[in-house]
Amino acid sequence: MSFHPTTQRLVLRAPTMTDMPDYVRILGDYEVAKNLRMVAHPFTETLFREALAHIDRERQDGNARYFAVTRAMDGALIGMCGLDRTVSRNWEFGYWFGRQYWGQGYATEAARPVLRFAFEDLEAEQLSAGWFDDNPASGAVLHKLGFTVTGTTRVKSLARGAEVLSNRVLLTSGEYMRKKAA
Numbered sequence: 249m250s251f252h253p254t255t256q257r258l259v260l261r262a263p264t265m266t267d268m269p270d271y272v273r274i275l276g277d278y279e280v281a282k283n284l285r286m287v288a289h290p291f292t293e294t295l296f297r298e299a300l301a302h303i304d305r306e307r308q309d310g311n312a313r314y315f316a317v318t319r320a321m322d323g324a325l326i327g328m329c330g331l332d333r334t335v336s337r338n339w340e341f342g343y344w345f346g347r348q349y350w351g352q353g354y355a356t357e358a359a360r361p362v363l364r365f366a367f368e369d370l371e372a373e374q375l376s377a378g379w380f381d382d383n384p385a386s387g388a389v390l391h392k393l394g395f396t397v398t399g400t401t402r403v404k405s406l407a408r409g410a411e412v413l414s415n416r417v418l419l420t421s422g423e424y425m426r427k428k429a430a
């Protein structure tokens with residue numbers, strides 16, 4: 249097992265019912281939800297319960313692993329980071345963070361142990377991800393992590409109720425291991 253649930257500033261753990269207030273508050277922010285595909289706006293407690301049920305069920309079935317990202321210094325839930333292969337056969341990597349936590353390197357810091365878990369414990373051959381064309385901060389995070397662009401597609405954003413141009417990116421196990429060894 250290579251997964252280390254702690255980084256310099258963060259602790260990653262399974263999400264629980266007690267996360268509901270922070271989770272609903274963060275995803276209830278349209279500026280967060282509009283950058284995600286599957287998050288409706290407004291985001292409600294009922295949607296949180298459904299999300300948690302999905303997370304638990306798919307973890308048991310081996311098709312998803314989501315981590316609540318908390319701050320070591322105060323235990324605050326600041327976001328989520330996860331892997332999901334329920335939509336396609338490939339592992340899709342994704343994350344979101346509360347607006348007040350942006351721009352402090354948290355997304356990149358939280359992603360690193362999740363990538364390590366994906367490639368070294370789950371033995372994923374590749375991870376895919378996507379970022380909306382008007383969300384360059386996410387593109388920057390994925391670039392820093394070693395993902396490269398494979399193309400573009402139009403996808404529906406539930407919160408926007410509209411299609412958005414999405415950049416598709418990929419990180420292969422070989423590339424991850426090569427960068428890790430460098």
Ligand SMILES: CC(C)(COP(=O)(O)OP(=O)(O)OC[C@H]1O[C@@H](n2cnc3c(N)ncnc32)[C@H](O)[C@@H]1OP(=O)(O)O)[C@@H](O)C(=O)NCCC(=O)NCCS
Nearest residue numbers: 280283343344345350351352353354355356384385386388
């Ligand atoms: C995208 C998101 C996860 C970034 O989180 P974060 O903790 O601020 O990310 P980090 O601080 O680790 O890195 C952000 C990078 O984006 C860069 N960035 C920020 N705004 C940018 C912009 N407008 N254009 C280009 N780069 C930008 C930062 O400079 C930083 O890169 P650097 O370290 O090389 O300077 C966060 O904004 C978020 O949760 N957004 C809403 C949900 C979302 O977009 N999820 C991802 C869906 S693909």
